[in-house]
Amino acid sequence: MTALQETGQKAVQAKYEVQKLSEKEKNRALLTIAEALVTETDRILAANEKDLARAEEKGMKAGLIDRLRLTEERIKGMAEGIEKVTQLPDPVGELLETIHRPNGLVIEKRRVPLGVVGIIYESRPNVTADAFSLCFKSGNAVILKGGSDALYSNKAIVSVIREGLEKSGVTEDAISFIDATDRAVTMEFMKMKEYVDVLIPRGGAGLIRSVVENSTIPVIETGTGNCHIYIDEDADLAKAIPIIINAKTQRLGVCNACESLVVHEKIREKLLPDLAKALSEKSVEIRGDEKIGEVINCVPATEEDYGTEYLDAIISMKTVKNVDEAIAHINKYNTKHSEAIITENREHAEKFLNEVDAACVYVNASTRFTDGFEFGFGAEIGISTQKLHARGPMGLRELTSYKYRITGNGQIRP
Amino acid sequence: MTALQETGQKAVQAKYEVQKLSEKEKNRALLTIAEALVTETDRILAANEKDLARAEEKGMKAGLIDRLRLTEERIKGMAEGIEKVTQLPDPVGELLETIHRPNGLVIEKRRVPLGVVGIIYESRPNVTADAFSLCFKSGNAVILKGGSDALYSNKAIVSVIREGLEKSGVTEDAISFIDATDRAVTMEFMKMKEYVDVLIPRGGAGLIRSVVENSTIPVIETGTGNCHIYIDEDADLAKAIPIIINAKTQRLGVCNACESLVVHEKIREKLLPDLAKALSEKSVEIRGDEKIGEVINCVPATEEDYGTEYLDAIISMKTVKNVDEAIAHINKYNTKHSEAIITENREHAEKFLNEVDAACVYVNASTRFTDGFEFGFGAEIGISTQKLHARGPMGLRELTSYKYRITGNGQIRP
Numbered sequence: 057m058t059a060l061q062e063t064g065q066k067a068v069q070a071k072y073e074v075q076k077l078s079e080k081e082k083n084r085a086l087l088t089i090a091e092a093l094v095t096e097t098d099r100i101l102a103a104n105e106k107d108l109a110r111a112e113e114k115g116m117k118a119g120l121i122d123r124l125r126l127t128e129e130r131i132k133g134m135a136e137g138i139e140k141v142t143q144l145p146d147p148v149g150e151l152l153e154t155i156h157r158p159n160g161l162v163i164e165k166r167r168v169p170l171g172v173v174g175i176i177y178e179s180r181p182n183v184t185a186d187a188f189s190l191c192f193k194s195g196n197a198v199i200l201k202g203g204s205d206a207l208y209s210n211k212a213i214v215s216v217i218r219e220g221l222e223k224s225g226v227t228e229d230a231i232s233f234i235d236a237t238d239r240a241v242t243m244e245f246m247k248m249k250e251y252v253d254v255l256i257p258r259g260g261a262g263l264i265r266s267v268v269e270n271s272t273i274p275v276i277e278t279g280t281g282n283c284h285i286y287i288d289e290d291a292d293l294a295k296a297i298p299i300i301i302n303a304k305t306q307r308l309g310v311c312n313a314c315e316s317l318v319v320h321e322k323i324r325e326k327l328l329p330d331l332a333k334a335l336s337e338k339s340v341e342i343r344g345d346e347k348i349g350e351v352i353n354c355v356p357a358t359e360e361d362y363g364t365e366y367l368d369a370i371i372s373m374k375t376v377k378n379v380d381e382a383i384a385h386i387n388k389y390n391t392k393h394s395e396a397i398i399t400e401n402r403e404h405a406e407k408f409l410n411e412v413d414a415a416c417v418y419v420n421a422s423t424r425f426t427d428g429f430e431f432g433f434g435a436e437i438g439i440s441t442q443k444l445h446a447r448g449p450m451g452l453r454e455l456t457s458y459k460y461r462i463t464g465n466g467q468i469r470p
Numbered sequence: 471m472t473a474l475q476e477t478g479q480k481a482v483q484a485k486y487e488v489q490k491l492s493e494k495e496k497n498r499a500l501l502t503i504a505e506a507l508v509t510e511t512d513r514i515l516a517a518n519e520k521d522l523a524r525a526e527e528k529g530m531k532a533g534l535i536d537r538l539r540l541t542e543e544r545i546k547g548m549a550e551g552i553e554k555v556t557q558l559p560d561p562v563g564e565l566l567e568t569i570h571r572p573n574g575l576v577i578e579k580r581r582v583p584l585g586v587v588g589i590i591y592e593s594r595p596n597v598t599a600d601a602f603s604l605c606f607k608s609g610n611a612v613i614l615k616g617g618s619d620a621l622y623s624n625k626a627i628v629s630v631i632r633e634g635l636e637k638s639g640v641t642e643d644a645i646s647f648i649d650a651t652d653r654a655v656t657m658e659f660m661k662m663k664e665y666v667d668v669l670i671p672r673g674g675a676g677l678i679r680s681v682v683e684n685s686t687i688p689v690i691e692t693g694t695g696n697c698h699i700y701i702d703e704d705a706d707l708a709k710a711i712p713i714i715i716n717a718k719t720q721r722l723g724v725c726n727a728c729e730s731l732v733v734h735e736k737i738r739e740k741l742l743p744d745l746a747k748a749l750s751e752k753s754v755e756i757r758g759d760e761k762i763g764e765v766i767n768c769v770p771a772t773e774e775d776y777g778t779e780y781l782d783a784i785i786s787m788k789t790v791k792n793v794d795e796a797i798a799h800i801n802k803y804n805t806k807h808s809e810a811i812i813t814e815n816r817e818h819a820e821k822f823l824n825e826v827d828a829a830c831v832y833v834n835a836s837t838r839f840t841d842g843f844e845f846g847f848g849a850e851i852g853i854s855t856q857k858l859h860a861r862g863p864m865g866l867r868e869l870t871s872y873k874y875r876i877t878g879n880g881q882i883r884p
Contacts, residue, residue, distance in 0.1 A: 072801070072825065072827075075825075076824070076825070155845065155846055157844070157845075157846060161835055161839060163845060170857050170858075171827065171857060249682070253856075253857050253858075254857065254858055268663070268686050269686055272682050272683050274688065274689070274856055274857075274858040275688070276858070292880075294880070295879070295880035298880065298882050299880065299881075299882055301882075302882035302883055303882075306882070306883055387486070405877075409875045410490070411486065411489075411490070413486075413585065414873070415873065415874060416873075416874040416876060417873065417874070417875055417876070418876045418877075418878065419876070419877045419878060420877070420878045420879055420880055420881075421575055421876055421877075421878030421879075421880070421881040421882075422881060422882045422883050424882070424883035425575060425876065425881070425883055426874075430571070430883065431569065431571075431577060431874075432569055432571060442667075442688055443584050443585060443667050443668065443688075443871035444584075444667075444668055444688040444690070444858060444859045444871070445858045445859040447871055447872055447873065447874070448874050457857035457858070457861055458861055459828070459829065459830075459831065459861065460829060460830040460831070460840075460845075460861070460862050461823045461831055462830060462831065462832045462833070462835055462839065463819075463832075463833045463834070463835075464832065464833065464834045464835030465709070465834055465835075466706075466708070466709035466712065466713065466834055466835070467713075467834075467835040467836060467839070468712050468713055468715075468716035468717075468720070468835075468836045468838070469716055469720055469836050469838035469839055469844065
């Protein structure tokens with residue numbers, strides 16, 4: 057038995073304990089952990105210093121180092137995040153449906169935890185506490201595999217969480233951390249179907265692709281967002297420009313940022329000059345097709361641009377003749393995340409809502425609203441871009457499955 | 471572009487058409503197809519003859535040849551199956567939730583089709599019509615990859631379905647059939663993530679394992695059932711014996727048949743003699759542990775027996791000291807399909823329902839009820855044994871996803 061299999065076995069053992077905990081017991085443990093994170097700030101910061109020193113040695117970019125850095129403030133933020141999760145309703149046990157069959161069988165469909173959730177993530181160490189608290193509140197055990205850059209920080213956070221669990225009388229194995237950074241271990245983890253019920257990758261497109269290609273555990277794909285805004289011929293420009301600027305520039309590096317505009321050719325001349333000015337004030341580079349270039353200065357867009365999630369101060373623009381062409385373009389290039397139409401034409405809006413294939417489709421609003429808090433769900437484990445199981449913001453409910461409980465009095469099948 | 475990629479592209483084109491069809495349009499097409507299957511009986515039987523001749527040449531077992539054989543009656547059964555699907559409610563468009571946000575955004579969560587469903591299945595040609603009708607009624611396009619043994623039959627059925635679609639004014643590409651039997655094509659199909667939204671294998675454990683290991687498309691695992699019945703110390707034997715005989719012998723080769731008994735040691739002497747007699751009347755071989763062997767004649771059971779889905783006239787038996795040990799044994803060896811407890815003790819029943827990890831858990835009823843029709847859902851595409859997306863019998867609703875439709879009037883994220 058490998059070390060990893062042992063971890064798997066312990067997590068399975070733990071899942072049976074965690075799924076039995078009451079909401080009260082789970083909240084009490086979470087509050088104890090939140091407090092412990094604050095109390096143990098120095099220990100966590102000391103571990104983080106080691107990661108930061110190594111990162112600087114390696115010549116890591118300033119932006120990435122900033123994501124890696126913990127401060128007293130950020131640790132307090134992690135603790136507050138956990139406290140917020142205690143205020144969310146416990147989804148476990150919810151009765152989804154009751155069926156009374158003519159033969160007297162009573163079938164109850166009830167929400168149950170998924171079991172063991174595996175999470176593979178990249179640099180930011182705050183994911184450790186966030187992911188744990190959501191999985192735990194929804195009754196799951198969790199196995200985390202963090203990025204090598206944050207190894208010391210993650211280990212320190214996990215050990216504080218485990219101490220908090222122990223103090224609360226809950227099995228420490230409700231959280232496990234894979235203390236290895238080599239690829240072979242990650243590959244082995246992705247094949248641990250026997251122990252892990254679902255695997256969620258959190259990170260860049262490369263990580264997600266690798267998990268999808270190699271995992272035998274069911275995967276939930278999250279986070280890749282090549283999001284579009286279509287500016288219809290019947291758009292209200294007073295809405296269009298602020299929405300585009302917000303969706304593109306409010307935060308550049310997030311999955312629900314707008315990466316591409318689809319522009320009705322009849323609105324080009326009204327829209328583009330003012331829009332180009334507003335984008336240029338935010339230092340956003342425009343890459344457009346020929347018809348865009350006829351109206352404003354831009355870099356010529358390539359096919360590749362239309363398929364690129366820039367996560368940067370660049371936006372592509374494509375002209376279309378009508379809403380059908382816009383929908384076809386979006387369905388060809390999007391990643392099924394968030395798509396918006398700006399229009400005052402109800403028929404066009406309805407068509408767009410129906411026919412664009414994405415988790416979230418918007419009329420006259422910014423794509424930046426695709427977010428657990430903005431939807432009123434509270435914290436989320438990620439934004440699902442697949443259609444199986446969960447789509448869009450994944451909160452506590454989306455970390456559960458269901459079970460049919462059937463009660464009889466001796467029924468047999470004729 | 472390979473032939474398979476072309477098939478994928480056409481299916482994607484078709485999914486956008488199929489998802490727009492009204493319930494009426496879908497039902498009309500299904501009824502036309504049902505009629506066409508009956509009208510074209512001779513053509514289908516002629517194709518089936520070719521498969522049967524090849525099977526006999528190859529020396530296929532009589533049981534398998536019987537599964538492969540079509541008759542006028544069986545084709546009529548296929549048509550009636552399709553007619554029944556027209557009577558099931560269309561799940562597409564169902565409003566699952568409406569959220570009014572303080573900023574004025576209105577978020578609607580609505581049921582949408584999955585898109586393109588891929589199905590890889592083994593010999594029985596009736597799956598072709600069944601799978602199509604369920605996927606089509608739930609608004610999906612379907613790509614089928616049938617077993618080589620039924621190739622001629624499947625092709626004939628698909629061509630009749632396509633003709634029926636055309637006659638109804640619906641794109642023929644709502645159904646595609648992969649006309650190839652080599653493994654390389656199957657492997658390519660399992661990687662067509664760009665075109666296929668979900669892949670459902672229907673068949674033996676080997677097929678399912680291969681799909682899980684190789685697919686990059688999200689998979690729904692169906693059908694493996696190592697199902698247990700636990701006979702508690704407080705069991706009513708008047709219920710226990712009929713339920714066990716029903717679950718084991720009503721149909722041997724099905725996934726919800728009972729393969730293993732877990733017996734409280736205190737009930738051994740009361741239960742086993744009568745049970746052994748009843749099982750022997752049905753020619754069922756018993757493989758038991760030592761404590762079973764103390765009471766009745768049996769073959770000694772091995773560890774391997776406990777993990778085996780026999781699909782045959784064999785049953786394994788294991789004694790336990792209490793309900794906790796029974797639950798632990800079941801959770802170790804089961805395939806998360808269907809598990810039952812026979813008891814008059816409510817506390818034990820409740821514990822079993824809560825703690826056994828399976829799609830369907832029963833108190834005092836046969837595991838054979840895990841079935842779409844028996845649950846009142848109508849026809850099913852399979853019994854899911856995973857926790858992601860759908861668990862247990864998968865009907866029309868389980869062939870859908872959802873989408874968030876958000877309507878605003880210019881909202882941007884602060």
